[in-house]
Amino acid sequence: MRHPFINSRILILYYAIFWVAIGAANALIQIFWSNMELTKAFLESMVNFLLYPVLGASIWFIVKYNGVKESDWLWTGLYHLIGATILNAIWLYLSFMLIKMIDESHLSLMYSDLPSRVLAGYVLYMVYVVFFYAVNYYQTLKEKVKREAELKTLVREAELSALKSQINPHFLFNSLNSISSLTISNPTKAQEMVINLSNFMRYSLQHDQEETVSLEKELENIKLYLSIEKIRFGKKLNPVFNIEDACLQAQIPNMILQPLFENAIKYGVYEATGPVGITTSCKNKDGYALIIIDNEYEVDSIKNKGEGIGLRNIRQRLDLIYGNPDLLKIMDKKTSFRVELAIPQKK
Known part of the structure; x- marks a missing residue:
């Protein structure tokens, strides 16, 4: 850790102003209270309140x-006593040399006040020790807070990466199962699905290092995902997008929509016997990009299941990024599910 005066020019400026002001005030007191000559008064102040701060x-x-430690506070006290003695000796020696060079007649006053000057030197040393211990404590605390913040950031990034890594294998597993089935029943569609899956995974890898992307890019990825699922479900899957132009540049966490569409297909399309619509809309509202996904489902076919890994994943990511897992809301309207995702937008 460097000297605080090197780290902060403002601090050294305040330091200089403080001691110059103290020295000037002391000189004026000596002139008007003790009737000391102007030259001697300022010479005295320079020796006491300018020379010592430089050495101090x-x-x-x-x-x-030599930080304060409970186990060796006696040694710490001894170090400071030795340091104070050496510093006072240097200060007194330089003071006498300066006085002798500038006004030798003032030396008699210096000798007569020698005991009080020695005592003042030790008192000033103690003041400096307290001041620098306070600065050292502040700087140590500041660095500790900074390190903790960096550590929290690293932990947060690690958690986000872990959450993202849960999405792709889960989706990939389902897709490969579908391709496996299609290779027997419909090889042409299986080939098409492999190509789409390749493009989808390429997008995922390209944006894996980015925390947020525009809604427009994310929707392109979602449409690619739906094209893969469309091969599986055919006319049963009917996606519709009603997105306001103002929403397209909204920044949202990458890969956060795919689990919602996967859920819509799982609970709405998979068990359905007829066509099922999945409607996606978005609007800006009170500083949020409000993304709404409505998917129909057949009441007789839906099974009562709790939140899967996808929804838990989303809530955890929202909590890590925005500090609010409740930005995701799910409503059952008896014949359809509605998912509302409110993503805060920076002004």
């Missing part, structure tokens, strides 16, 4: 490399 900046290194 070095106390940081003693503080930094």
Whole structure:
């Protein structure tokens, strides 16, 4: 950790202004209260409140490399006592040299005040020690908070990657099962499905490192996914899109819609005997991109099941990214399911 004065020019500016102001105030007190000559008053202030602050900046290194520890506080106190003695000796020596060079007649006053100057030197050292310990504690705490924030970010990214990795194998497993069936019943459709699946997986890999993408890109991927499922279900699957143009550039988490469509197919299309519509709409509302997916289902064929891995995945991702898992709402309207996904948009 570097010296705080090197890290912050503002701090060293405040430091200089503070001690210059203290020195000037002391000189004025000496002039108007003790009737000291102007030259001697400012010379005295320069020695006490300008020279010592310059030397005192070095106390940081003693503080930094001899932190207070319960196990060796006696050694720490001894280090500071030695440091204070050496620093005071240097300060007094330089003070006498400067006084001798500028105004030798002031030396007598310096000698008469020597005990009080020594005491003042130790008091100033203690003030500096407290100040630098406070700065050191603040900087350590700041770095700790920064490291914790970085660690949380890494953990969050790892969790998001883990959640994303759950989607593709699950979908891929279902698709490969369908291709396996089609290779016997309809080889041409099986070939078409393999090509579409390849394109879909290519998109997934290309955008895996991006946390968010535009709704327009995500819809392109969804339509590719639906084209794969269309091969399986034919006329039973009827997707409809009613998307406002203003929504197309909305930023949403990548691959977050695919599990919703997979659910719609699983609970609406898979068990149906007739055509089933899946309607997707989007509108901007109060700083959110509100994506609504309605899918019909046949009451007699639907089975009462809880949330699968896809919906749990979405809620966890919403919680990690936006801190709110309730951005996803699911409503059963007896003949259709409605899913509402509200994605916050930056202004």
